[in-house]
Structures are given as structure tokens and as C-alpha cells.
Amino acid sequence: MIELLNISKKFNEGTVNETTIFTDFNLKVNKGEFVSIVGSNGSGKTTLLNLIAGTLSCDIGKIILNGKEITSKKEFQRAAKMGRVFQDPSKGVAGDMTISENMSLADNKGKLYGLTMGISKKRVEYYRELVSQLGLGLETKMDIKMGLLSGGQRQAVALLMATMTPIDFLILDEHTAALDPHTAETIMELTDKIVKEKNLTAIMVTHNLRYAVDYGTRLLMMDKGEIIIDKSGEEKQNTSVDDLLETFNRISIECGN
Secondary structure, eight states: OEEEEEEEEEESTTSTTOEEEEEEEEEEEOTTOEEEEEEOTTSSHHHHHHHHHTSSOOSEEEEEETTEEOTTOOHHHHTTTEEEEOSSTTTTSOTTSBHHHHHHHHHTTTSOOOSSOSSOHHHHHHHHHHHHTTSSSGGGOTTSBGGGSOHHHHHHHHHHHHTSSOOSEEEEESTTTTSOHHHHHHHHHHHHHHHHHTTOOEEEEOSOHHHHHHSSSEEEEEETTEEEEEEEHHHHHTOOHHHHHHHHHHHHHHTTO
């Protein structure tokens, strides 16, 4: 469970470019929820993810993860219990390292490194088995550098890496936006499978209204730092893209998008 309490956040405070994103903002995501977030540009979606991950700090308020306050914890400290997949497929992987080497890094997240081999031979077959489940044929390319793979292949491996070790929270930051439609569908299906199998608590920001409707257990729409739609359970199941489109178009026009 993650909870944001009375969050306020400004950028460029005290200058002519001062912008207020959140004022007394509150959000609670229960354990096991898969929350999809949509909204126009400038609505606060990405800022919300950065506040949770620790990339940004809030000006006022508290962030609670599983009953423990993490407001003052640095990004690398929060990463021990959080996984994140970025919009840019190159951000979640090391392009100059092989698939096996990337998987080993993820496998050893939070552990101390000694003067031993970078990759345990005992784990190589395990990595190969994990990658084979993607159905992309990458199990035969474990020694290929990540930078030589397609964006979709890298994103699929990044998703595996983000969830290899036990985590409490998964952040999906428009992780299909840079992919072609067919590959994006594959990544969304994989995302849904992993979240369900590992019973993860997750937040996904997306510009694709259909993904927000079809995937996840809860749907939020944000506008100007506020939640204007919050649907879960049967109410979400009965929601269609058309139901969201009128509101989405209206707030987009109002924001000048």
C-alpha cells in the first residue's frame, strides 16, 4: 500500500515561472491494486510518479509505503522496494551490456558485490528461462548487447528486470508510448500477466485511453493536479473509452493541448 498525504509541489518557486502542480493532494493505493492514470499534458501524472519514486521531493506532505514513511528517503533507497519501467526503452537497461549481464544486475539489486564473477553460471539458465517466457526468441541471444535489440525487446527485458527481485510497488511511466502499436500490445499483455502473477501493486501512466480501460483494477483521470475521475471494481469494468473521451477532450482543450 502506498499513500500520499497532503502533498504540495511547486516548480521555480519565487520566480516569474512559478508553477503549482499539487496543493494538498491525497491518494491511497491499496495493496494489489493496478491503477491506470490518464490526463492531459501538465495534469501532474509524471510528477506524481517522480514524487513516489523519489526523483522529486515534495514541498509539503508525507509519502507512506506499507505503513512506513519514506518521504525523506532518496531515490536509490526507495528503489530497493520499487521497480520502474520508463517511456524510453533505453533508460531501464544498460545498452553496452548483454542481456545476461543486465539480468544479473537486476538479480543482485541491493546486494553487496565482492570480487567474484559478474554473472553466476548457476543463474544463466534461470535468466534464459525467464526471457523465454517473453515469447520473443531472446533466449537464444543472451550474449547480445541490449543496445542492439529493438525498442520493444528492450522494454520487455526491462519489465522483467524491474520485477525480478521482490518489490512492493511497480511504476510504469508511459512504458508503451515509444513503441509501435503491435509491440505496445505485446508489452501491455506481458505487463498484465506479470502484475497478476506476482500480485504487484502498480501505477501506470498512459496516454492510451483503451489501455486505461482494458487493464488494471482502478482508473484515475487527472487534471491540474487533481483527481477528477476515480473508478474501480464494477464501475471501472462498465467504463468505455467513449465515457472518458468527452472529459479528456474537454480538459485537453482547456489546457491548450
